[in-house]
Amino acid sequence: LRPLTLTYLTFFQALFGSQHETLCTSNTCFTFHMEKANFSKAHQSCTNNGGQLMTIRDKHEEDVLKSLLSRIQRESHxxxxxxxxxxxxxxxxxxxxxxxxxxxxxxxxxxxSSYSNWKKNPPLTCTTDRCVMIDYTFSVQxxxxxxxxxxxxxxxxACKFYFQxxxxxxxxxxxxxxxxxxxxxxxPQKSRMNxxxxxxYSEITCSDQQSHYSVCTDCEINNDSVLCSCKDGYDLDEDAFSCRIGDLCRPDxxxxxxxxGVSxxxxxxxxxxxxxxxxxxxxDIDECQLxxxxxxxxxxxxxxxKCPRSCKKHCAEERCQKVCEGNMDSSCSCPDGYIEDENFCVDINECASNWCQQMCKNTFGSYECSCREGFVPSTNGKCIIKAEDGEVSSTPATGFVKPATKNNPMKSSSVPAGAFLWVWVVVAVTVVITIFVIRLYVVKKQRNRELNFTQQPASPVENNQC
Incomplete structure (x- = not known):
């Protein structure tokens, strides 16, 4: 391991009484912040101050962090x-x-990096954001x-800052x-910085109450004026005091x-x-290997x-084996128009539920409606009377079904039950009106006959003279 050369820079009042504790090596500073934040705000706080959230890429960085936490442990108990x-x-x-x-x-x-120190493997996932935190235990190795x-x-x-x-x-x-x-x-820091x-940035107040300032950088003093310069690869910042790393990004x-970045x-x-x-x-990452x-x-x-689209389940027989994914019963299902029966899927006979107005033919997973002679198919499994100049259609009216479930043992076609009730009401009213008209006609005709009979004159009596 590389030797640790550590210098504590800042104050520490108590664990919850100060903003942060700082520790620096020869070119890096670490700060431990005692205000709570979610991951996004913690990351933003570090980057806003010119650093980044703490990385632990090797045992050396972990030892630095241990030293910082041990100091907090000793000072605050x-x-x-x-x-x-x-x-x-x-x-x-x-x-x-x-x-x-x-x-x-x-x-x-x-x-x-190749170094890690997981407490336990994180749960397998590809669908959610997950972030890493560290549990610190002082009493174990x-x-x-x-x-x-x-x-x-x-x-x-914890934040990490690189310096030159x-x-x-x-x-x-x-x-x-x-x-x-x-x-x-x-x-400003409240304790002496070594x-x-x-x-x-330093602010100096002298006995004459005049304020002066200084910036830690590479400077030369010439005739009472400060001339700052930067090393190769660095540019002088706009304040004419500090240096920033030059832009090393090129098209290639x-x-x-x-x-x-900072470094x-x-x-x-x-x-x-x-x-x-x-x-x-x-x-490219081959996600299929995962x-x-x-x-x-x-x-x-x-x-x-890309994952392939799932295929629609199909059964061409009255009884088929259930289709299952994995080893759990909850992953088993049946094609549309079938119901689960133990380990099998059994076709539902929709004709037993009178979904068709006249004639019904059960098929695998569905059913077909047809009409008797003199009628033609209409919508929703109904039949209507054939017009005099029309032709009888041989095309059956096919019922469309919804998927069957365990809780709904019968397939549901698109024909509503109220439609059949309405048809029967219309037929009943038509019959009643027809009977009423016929009866009214018969009664009227009978009354006309009786009236004609009562108005007929009597036959004259013949006079026979002798």
């Missing part, structure tokens, strides 16, 4: 709670138990254990006060996207691709994959 690190599984990426990072990626965009959880929870977090070097603190030649604001902080990351630097550039791949070992080109389609046939495409 409290156990630091779980906290976020910058490791995340994005939606549509899959958990892979065979890899050190289990398919997770560092949000800093850096390449995958293996103190920092990783575990995956949802990204919306709230927890403390450290500066020595300023020395006052007379009465006064110096306050320092580190590049990753908005407020080393200053480059970019640290990365295959897809080049991103500038240099890194290449980023689009979704569905991974960074190659040369850290510049990208290769059993993404659960054994139903998978087609790998550039940056994605």
């Amino acid at each position: 409290s156990k630091p709670p779980a906290f976020w690190i910058g490791l995340k599984l994005h939606k549509k990426d899959c958990v892979v138990h065979g890899k050190p990072l289990r398919g997770f990626k560092w949000v800093s965009g850096e390449e995958d 293996d103190q920092l254990k990783w575990r995956a959880r949802g990204c919306g929870g709230h927890a403390f977090y 070097g450290m500066c020595q603190p300023l020395a006052l030649l007379g009465p006064g006060h110096i306050s320092y604001i580190a590049p990753f902080s908005k407020n 080393l200053l990351p480059k970019g640290t 630097t990365c295959e897809y996207q080049c991103v500038m 240099g550039f890194f290449c980023r791949c689009p979704h569905g691709f991974h960074l190659d070992a040369n850290l510049r080109t990208c290769s 059993q993404t389609c659960e054994g139903h046939g998978c087609v790998n495409t550039p940056g994605s994959y």
